Amino acid sequence: MQFRGVQPDRTTLAIALSSSAAMGILEAGEEIHAASHKAAFDTDIYVASALIGMYSKCGKTEMAKHIFHNMQELDVVCWNSMIAGLSLNSQDEEAFTYFKQMRQHEMLPSQFSYATILSCCAKLASSFQGKQVHAQITKDGYVSDVFVGSALIGMYCKCGDVDGARNFFDMMSSKSTVTWNEMIHGYAQNGRGDEAVLLYWDMIASAERPDAITFVAVLTACSHSGLVDAGIEIFNSMGHKHGVEPVLDHYTCIIDSLGRAGRFQEAEVLLDDMPYKDDPVIWEVLLSSCRVHANVSLAKRAADELIRLDPYNSAPYVLLANIYSSLGRWDEARAVRDLMSNKQVIKDPGYSRIEYEKGMQSGMVG
Template sequence: MQFQNVQPDRTTLAVILSSCAAMGLLEGGKQVHAASIKTLFHNDVYVASGLIGLYSKCNKIEVAICIFDRVPALDIACWNSLMAGLSLNSLDKDAFTFFKQMHGKGMIPTQFSYATVLSCCAKLSSLAQGRQVHAQIVKGGYVNDVFVGSALIDVYSKCAYINGAVQFFYEMPCRNTITWNEMIHGYAQNGCGNEAVCLYEHMIQSGEKPDEITFIAVLTACSHSGLVDAGIRIFNSMQEEYGVEPLLDHYTCIIDSLGRAGRFHELEALLEKMPCKNDSIVWEVVLSSCRVRDNVSLARRAADELVRLDQQNSAPYVLLANMYSSSGRWDDAKEVREMMIEKKIFKDPGYSWLEQENKMQTFLVE
């Protein structure tokens, strides 16, 4: 187009910026940014929104904020783009603050605004903030929107307010696959395995077709609640009845379920025939299960596989050392710890947080 000397307009620039953002093509995006400045479109809200999305997805959130601050006449799309960018870069507290600023400036939130800020509340496990947004959703008239409703179910589930999630789910006038998935997953997160399986069956009876996310949710519920046989039955029905090819996450759920139940012969048989053996998550789950059931031989195999896949991964060393410690094999545990020191492998520090007076307090080890 440029070789033909055809000048781009705001739509041209926005579309190509969207493409660069989707590919994470920062250098290409910078070139388009330069072209937008030359053609004086860089302050156009449509183009500016695309630039904010580009830099956010390329982990350049400071540049995105700078562009946002320089737009003379902001519209809701620019506010939504930056709020989504902050959340994408794990700045969820900032995104929520930004949402309140947007609201204070008289901007009317859209479905996208509410879905984004609810996602932030869910990641922060902030029930108080989620309830505040819920009240605004009711006032704004979006309480019946299926995507906003699904996001609200996710917030209540992750904040352990499962009764609120269930009540809202059944009050929704219409649901899609995402809504059903969120509720099944909410049950799984809160240890309600039987309820998750019943809801999965209710979903099928209502005529909704399950997808791969549905099966991850219900298989997770089966694993966490010890419903091994129900999990195997559902896993086997995936391809046979619904044409859904099992993925890594589905195999991981079944392996975890079998490991928790101590059914290691079935677990090893599944390991042999599954297509995705070269993934560290699978072997971490196997090793974790071996620790619970004190299966040393399989634990050693899992640890060796993990080291083969990633020599700097601390998980196999920590899990193996913990297994030896719990079974009283202190010399073996000490040997593993010394091996970590020798290879300069360090465990990532853990952190926790709590909500106090509508503010999140974070605590980091060391």
Template structure:
């Protein structure tokens, strides 16, 4: 709030000095209001400009997607193209992010076609955004095809492709790509290890995951953080190696984080480990009293074992403590066959 008030004061001073209609100033104001969650003010500044340049367009598109108005951002990009304004690398990276968040492969491919036409396909930032879009929209082959074509890759590019394999269930390919990255001389960062450890966890590559986890500090000088411990504990727990997971949890500095215990409790359901599930649930009751997750997971474990009296106790406890289960959501994409994104 303090930043917003300061921004308003600067805005007032700019208006007094008649500088608020300068495109670069307007772009900064749009960005400031967008980042402070005041998207209506940002839109007002944008619509009040006598003439818009690419800086203003980019700021407004980025502001919309920053506030989760991705469909609106996409349509504004379309409007910009119809006005014959040429996108920049930033424009394309931002609108690809919109397609990713909308899970719209159809629109993402449209954007990709125009990127090729405009000659931005070899730009490392645009290329990385393309890899991310294809991965998150489920077209892992399309992502890898583009990844292999990129003349230059940075650490973010490598991380996106490894994580894409992980999220789409291709653990072996993720580990192979991680090894290719090391062999290429690229230096992994903390995000790299989250990606490759997630891959090992989702694909049951326990030994590989443990070896990579142990190499973080010894070979790459990176201290494991909460997310890394969560990934390796998830890897061990999914495979039923609960003793090893418990030993690691006793040594790690993040034992009192609810996420770790949720991971353990979820795996206990798969393997029917009631005693550890009860321990994990008790820890979660203590650490996150308002969360419905431990109650629901523990009740599911009891119901899968036919322990209906225990299920009833859990439900009564939820009612007594006024714990409400969070609703679930699903996402579908509508095929917008009548959408013509580009002109000319």
């Protein structure tokens, strides 16, 4: 199009930027940015929103903010792009600051604005901020919106208020598959597997069609609550009853469930039959279960597979060494840690965040 001398319009540039963002190709996005500047479209609201989205998805939030703050006019799409971009890059506290600024500029948030900021509150585990947003949602008349309602349920569950989420769930006049999934997953996250399974059966009874995410949620609940037989029954019903073929996440849940229950023989049979033997997640789940039940032989197999797949992942070394230590097999534990040291494998630090009256504080464990 450029070689033929055809000038791009705002739609051309926005679509091309969206394609660059989807592929995560920063260089292409920068070239289109230059073309938009040359065509005097870089300050156009439509194009600028696409530029913000492209830079955010490529991890360049400072550039996205630079474009945002240089715009002469802002609409709700621009604000949404900026807030979503910050959230995408785990800058959730800053995203919440932008959301407040959006309100201060008397810009009415859309469903997407609220769903995005509720996701930020969930990731920050900040029920205080989440409740503030809920109040604004009610005031702005979006409380009956299915999209926003599902995000609200997810926020309350991730902040530990499962009963509050369920109360809101029961009040919703219309529900989508996403809504059901959020509530089932919320029960699973908070160790209330029996209620998750009951809600799953309610979903089936209501003629709502479960999808792959539904099964991940309910199988996770079965795994975390020791409902092994219920999980196997639901897993076996996926294909022939609901037309959903099991994928890696579903196999992981069942392997985890069998491992937690110490049913390693069944887990190994499933491992040998499934098509995901070269995925490290499966072996990590199995290794964690072996630690709980002190199954050294299977733990060694799982650790060897993990080290083969990713020699610089610290998890198999640490877990296997801990298994040996718990059994008093100090020489073998030391050998694993020496192997880890020789290969220069470094364990990632852990982080904690505490919310208190005047703000938040983060800490790192070496």
